[in-house]
Amino acid sequence: TQLLEQSPQFLSIQEGxxxxxxxxxxxxxxxxxxxxxxxxxxxxLLVTVVTGGEVKKLKRLTFxxxxxxxxxxxxITAAQPGDTGLYLCAGAMEYGNKLVFGAGTxxxxxx
Amino acid sequence: DTGxxxxxxxxxxxxxxxxxxxxDPISEHNRLYWYRQTLGQGPEFLTYFQNEAQLEKSRLLSDxxxxxxxxxxxxxxxxxxxxxxxxxxxxCASSLSSGDGVYGYTFGSGTRLTVV
Numbered sequence: 113t114q115l116l117e118q119s120p121q122f123l124s125i126q127e128g129x130x131x132x133x134x135x136x137x138x139x140x141x142x143x144x145x146x147x148x149x150x151x152x153x154x155x156x157l158l159v160t161v162v163t164g165g166e167v168k169k170l171k172r173l174t175f176x177x178x179x180x181x182x183x184x185x186x187x188i189t190a191a192q193p194g195d196t197g198l199y200l201c202a203g204a205m206e207y208g209n210k211l212v213f214g215a216g217t218x219x220x221x222x223x
Numbered sequence: 224d225t226g227x228x229x230x231x232x233x234x235x236x237x238x239x240x241x242x243x244x245x246x247d248p249i250s251e252h253n254r255l256y257w258y259r260q261t262l263g264q265g266p267e268f269l270t271y272f273q274n275e276a277q278l279e280k281s282r283l284l285s286d287x288x289x290x291x292x293x294x295x296x297x298x299x300x301x302x303x304x305x306x307x308x309x310x311x312x313x314x315c316a317s318s319l320s321s322g323d324g325v326y327g328y329t330f331g332s333g334t335r336l337t338v339v
Contacts (some may be wrong), residue, residue, distance in 0.1 A: 116265075145327060154227075154314050154330030155266070200265050209320075210256065210279065211328065213265030 115139060116203055116214035124220045128190050133217045135201035136183045142206045144177055144184045149198040149216070158186075191221045227331035229315050235337045236305055243301045244334045248317030255298050256328065257290055258314040266314055272298060273320075305338045312336075 117136045125131055135144070143162045147155035159168050161177035161184065168175045174187040184201055198218050202211040228247040236242050248255050254273050258266035269288065270280045274295035287305075292298040302309055312335050316328035 114265075118265075147328075147330075152332070152335070154316070154333050155328075156330070157327040160327050202265075209254075209273075210268050210271055212268065213258075215263070215265045 114215055115212050116201055118199075118201055118214035118217050120217060121215070122218045122220075124222065125191055127192055127221055127223045129221075131188050131191060131219070133186045133188075133199055133201075133219070134183070135185070135203075135214055137203065138182065139203070140181050140206060141203035142181070142208075143204045144181070145202045145204075145211065146175055146184070146186055147200040147202060149200060155198075155200055188219075191219075193221045193223045195219060196221050227315055227317055227329050229313075229331035229334050231334055232332060233335045233337075235339060238307060238338055239304055241301065241303045242305060242336065243299055244313055244315075244336075246298045246300070246315030246317075246331060248297070248315070249319075249329055250296075252317035252319045252329070253295070254318045254320050255292055256316045256318075257298070257300050258316065260312045260314055260333070261310075269300070269313075302336075305336075307338045310336055310338045 119134045145160045146158045149155040159175045164179045164181045166177045172189045176185045198216045200216045202213045230245045256271040257269040260266045270290050272292040287303045290300045312333045314333045316330045318326045318328050
């Protein structure tokens with residue numbers, strides 16, 4: 113079983129639609145990060161959230177860290193084909209020194 | 224600095240052969256991580272270094288895998304007697320840290336290993 117459960121596993125939407133990706137766990141994390149990965153490349157860091165309840169915005173992307181620091185969400189407004197990719201959440205355990213990754217959400221935005 | 228570099232990008236090897244991958248991290252970063260990623264999965268932790276010290280190794284990692292980071296700069300990951308199950312993308316990442324805590328990783332483009 114995955115320590116971090118991401119949902120949905122796959123999402124195919126039309127350009128202009130909104131979407132939300134979820135990352136859930138029963139464990140508490142000291143921080144949580146979101147990455148985007150394109151085929152054949154390494155993941156690229158989008159954001160780090162540290163404080164429970166924290167909300168961060170990056171252009172059309174909104175990231176939220178749950179109050180209990182066990183879950184997070186990524187919301188994309190008016191998706192564009194360039195948003196297509198694999199979105200990964202990754203958590204740092206308290207007193208840990210590495211990231212644990214979810215299985216990822218494959219997003220496909222059709223024009 | 225051009226980021227994290229990994230070499231080679233692709234490696235095809237016969238079962239039973241040994242392979243070695245290299246990672247050059249961002250020069251200011253003191254932590255270096257190795258992860259493995261298979262199709263449809265997120266990266267899975269293998270091992271990490273703080274400077275030249277290997278501080279943690281996954282219990283899932285068999286003794287056929289070994290990693291080094293001489294002088295706290297580049298790192299190598301060696302797989303001995305490769306098996307078909309070793310086929311995966313091997314990702315290296317580096318980060319800058321002070322004390323406890325985990326900071327954003329910068330990943331390389333990975334080495335895609337295919338064992339035939």
